[in-house]
Amino acid sequence: MTPEERERVVVFGVLAAFGALAHVLHGVPVIKCVLLCVLALLVVLFTNPYARWRYRHIPGPAYRPLVGNLPDIIAEGSHALFERCRAQYGPVFKVWFGARPWVVVADADMGRRANYRLLNRPFGFTNPLARGEVLRSVMEGLFLSRDGMWSMLRKVWQPTFHSESLHGYAPVMASETRRLVARLRGLAAAQEGDAAGSGAPAINIWREVGRMTMSVVGSTAYGVDFDLLAQEEGQGGSVGQEAAQPGQGDGAPARMRSRSGGAALVQAAADMFECSEIGNATRYLVAAHLMPVLVPVLQLLVAVFPDARYKRLVHARKTLKSTSLSLISDTRAHQARQQQQQQQQHAAQSGAASPVVPSSPQAGPSASAAHRPVGVSPGSFLGLLLAARDQEGHALSDRQMAAQANVFTLAGYETTANTLSYAIYCLAAHPEAQARVLAELDALGGPAGREVTVDDLDHLPYTAAVVDEALRLYPPGASTMREARGAIELGGYAIPDGATVVVATYSIQRDPAYWPKADAFLPERWIKGHEDLAATNPNAYLPFGSGARMCIGYRFALQEARLTLAQLYRNFTFELAPGQVPLRVRTGITMSPAEGVFVRVVPRSAAPSA
Numbered sequence: 001m002t003p004e005e006r007e008r009v010v011v012f013g014v015l016a017a018f019g020a021l022a023h024v025l026h027g028v029p030v031i032k033c034v035l036l037c038v039l040a041l042l043v044v045l046f047t048n049p050y051a052r053w054r055y056r057h058i059p060g061p062a063y064r065p066l067v068g069n070l071p072d073i074i075a076e077g078s079h080a081l082f083e084r085c086r087a088q089y090g091p092v093f094k095v096w097f098g099a100r101p102w103v104v105v106a107d108a109d110m111g112r113r114a115n116y117r118l119l120n121r122p123f124g125f126t127n128p129l130a131r132g133e134v135l136r137s138v139m140e141g142l143f144l145s146r147d148g149m150w151s152m153l154r155k156v157w158q159p160t161f162h163s164e165s166l167h168g169y170a171p172v173m174a175s176e177t178r179r180l181v182a183r184l185r186g187l188a189a190a191q192e193g194d195a196a197g198s199g200a201p202a203i204n205i206w207r208e209v210g211r212m213t214m215s216v217v218g219s220t221a222y223g224v225d226f227d228l229l230a231q232e233e234g235q236g237g238s239v240g241q242e243a244a245q246p247g248q249g250d251g252a253p254a255r256m257r258s259r260s261g262g263a264a265l266v267q268a269a270a271d272m273f274e275c276s277e278i279g280n281a282t283r284y285l286v287a288a289h290l291m292p293v294l295v296p297v298l299q300l301l302v303a304v305f306p307d308a309r310y311k312r313l314v315h316a317r318k319t320l321k322s323t324s325l326s327l328i329s330d331t332r333a334h335q336a337r338q339q340q341q342q343q344q345q346h347a348a349q350s351g352a353a354s355p356v357v358p359s360s361p362q363a364g365p366s367a368s369a370a371h372r373p374v375g376v377s378p379g380s381f382l383g384l385l386l387a388a389r390d391q392e393g394h395a396l397s398d399r400q401m402a403a404q405a406n407v408f409t410l411a412g413y414e415t416t417a418n419t420l421s422y423a424i425y426c427l428a429a430h431p432e433a434q435a436r437v438l439a440e441l442d443a444l445g446g447p448a449g450r451e452v453t454v455d456d457l458d459h460l461p462y463t464a465a466v467v468d469e470a471l472r473l474y475p476p477g478a479s480t481m482r483e484a485r486g487a488i489e490l491g492g493y494a495i496p497d498g499a500t501v502v503v504a505t506y507s508i509q510r511d512p513a514y515w516p517k518a519d520a521f522l523p524e525r526w527i528k529g530h531e532d533l534a535a536t537n538p539n540a541y542l543p544f545g546s547g548a549r550m551c552i553g554y555r556f557a558l559q560e561a562r563l564t565l566a567q568l569y570r571n572f573t574f575e576l577a578p579g580q581v582p583l584r585v586r587t588g589i590t591m592s593p594a595e596g597v598f599v600r601v602v603p604r605s606a607a608p609s610a
């Protein structure tokens with residue numbers, strides 16, 4: 001039973017006992033008992049006495065009846081609220097996310113302890129309105145899975161991010177970046193045209209790189225060519241599910257071409273993000289956070305009287321799931337046909353049938369062409385999941401596979417897009433750093449238009465440092481969350497069992513106690529010879545979290561961010577549109593630019609030769 005469920009049972013139990021006692025002992029009429037119970041329930045909802053009593057020893061801003069600190073979280077963003085609270089209450093404090101207390105840790109060493117010691121994410125992290133099949137699917141994805149299920153899934157995911165697999169994803173990243181460059185060239189030309197006339201509209205680079213990162217994770221996760229940028233240019237794939245051949249076209253690994261499927265998936269992923277953020281969510285979700293005791297009632301109400309936002313969320317969920325499931329079933333059917341053909345061939349050659357060896361769990365486009373299915377490319381994540389087996393040799397269920405593909409897309413899309421946008425913002429605001437990036441890229445040499453490759457990354461330490469520093473100042477995962485289990489003490493405070501422990505990454509990464517010139521953008525601090533600017537505590541840098549639940553895709557993300565940034569600056573520089581400094585950010589599921597990052601794209605004449 002989760003802490004929320006326990007609390008619910010206690011509250012309803014007390015109310016029922018209260019009503020029954022009143023009736024039996026004093027002969028109070030039933031109607032009065034009901035009214036008394038409703039009154040008692042309202043008092044509980046407004047004052048949240050049980051939780052406030054359990055967390056009374058931990059300092060923090062005052063609890064406001066019914067809403068806790070939710071209005072501040074929505075208005076300021078949790079990252080800014082945590083900064084304010086750390087200054088006022090010290091490194092450990094509590095804030096009220098509606099009726100739920102969060103114990104926030106804004107200290108590098110204590111944050112490490114929490115992340116290493118606690119394994120599960122809190123139940124409160126899930127959408128409280130989810131139940132039944134939806135809840136089961138969510139809890140079977142790597143991000144929210146718990147205990148034994150999590151450790152099985154983490155092992156299944158691991159090969160996806162081995163070095164060979166990472167190299168295998170480079171062509172997808174390169175082809176999507178190529179499309180982005182082509183699109184930005186077009187937009188830059190339009191900007192030039194407009195500049196001569198009525199004034200150039202700025203380009204929201206956050207949106208542009210978001211399309212690209214969605215294409216990269218979508219293509220990698222589902223084996224579907226999202227083909228987004230080409231769609232806008234009126235080129236690209238067909239609605240039919242025609243398999244591209246390896247080595248054909250743009251050099252990307254074989255991917256199913258599905259234009260409408262790709263667009264629907266992208267829309268679905270974007271809707272999932274938007275509708276899951278508390279500021280944009282269905283009113284029922286807000287009510288569920290404010291009154292967890294009433295969650296069962298709200299679950300019923302939202303099912304019977306859904307509002308538009310909830311309908312959008314449900315539709316998005318269905319799209320993600322049905323796309324995965326249909327890809328999986330197409331692939332299974334194809335594999336079965338293939339196995340049959342192989343058996344028939346073998347029988348014809350040797351005169352006897354022999355068992356077929358299943359394809360090995362290998363990621364990257366190098367997987368055997370003989371085992372290549374039509375729907376899902378072997379270089380895709382779904383291809384890997386189809387071949388994976390748990391310790392007992394069981395395959396994942398279709399629902400489990402679909403859940404992993406969803407997590408891959410959702411975890412890898414906005415985080416990487418935000419990182420790239422922040423890096424571009426920082427470089428545009430610091431011309432001297434931009435000049436160093438350009439010099440480093442020009443030193444790569446090669447003919448004009450030569451693309452940056454994964455092997456070049458070793459020769460681009462400053463570009464890597466720009467990404468690291470952008471992730472320090474603007475961590476897309478601005479905090480990590482864990483559920484306390486058993487007795488744990490942080491900063492001298494006993495943390496109640498089941499508490500939500502939040503490690504305040506943003507605050508730690510900007511704390512002057514650990515970082516010289518903490519608020520300054522200084523990529524040099526990541527380069528040898530500048531130890532005076534480096535962190536005084538290694539635990540003060542955790543953009544990908546830490547401990548066993550640390551981001552499993554961090555190498556994928558860094559490779560993608562560095563490659564894309566390098567390729568963009570081989571071709572362009574970016575100038576900030578007026579009014580962009582300081583950048584406004586908002587924290588929802590990720591910390592992202594509030595409206596975007598608006599720039600003018602300036603094409604570089606030609607990449608110089610060495």
Ligand code: HEM
Pocket residue numbers: 115142143144154217407408411412413415416419475476477479480481543544545546547548549550551552553554556557558
């Ligand atoms: C710059 C981009 C990214 C950032 C900043 C980022 C950040 C994070 C953070 C902070 C966490 C929570 C870690 C913790 O609780 O200690 C996380 C978890 C996770 N990330 Fe990422 N991430 C990024 C890209 C990606 C990509 C590209 C993928 C997949 C391809 C991915 C997949 C995941 C998964 C599956 C988890 C959950 C791991 C688990 O619970 O075992 N992330 N990420």
